[in-house]
Amino acid sequence: MHSKIRTTLTLRALHVLLGLTLCVLAAAVLLAFSVVGHAAQPFDDQSFKQAQAAGKTILVDVAAPWCPTCRRQRPIVEQIEEETPNLVVYEVDFDTAKDALRHFRVQYQSTLIVFKGTKEVGRSTGDTDAARIRALVAKGF
Secondary structure, three states: HHHHHHHHHEEEEEEEEHHHHHHHHHHHHHHOOOOOOOOEEEOHHHHHHHHOOOEEEEEEEEEOOOOOHHHHHHHHHHHHHOOOOOOOEEEEEOOOOHHHHHHHHOOOOOOEEEEEEEHHHHHEEEEOOHHHHHHHHHHOO
């Protein structure tokens, strides 16, 4: 009889442990998706034109993975994006998106361009001051 009780308790403990593991896993997935939900999307011309046609405020972030200025801009842009749900952010890879660079007439990485619909309302290159970047983005609202 004691053997049956021990087996039952062991199975219940395993069920509880499995349930807790699944809860932790679900929380991790939800956290990952909430962070990803605010991540800049790679530039796509069709999506960009749709956002423009909808009159949205758009921030185009031209960056390179090797660029120290871009690395200083990234957390500022991410924070603004997180705080501003109706801001659309596109990331343009300076090294690979040459068509986009020509389209936006960009010569340097660490360039930020703000649009309100189809109209460019602001641009900066190399700025890492959070207040100035916020003011730049605010031009689109």
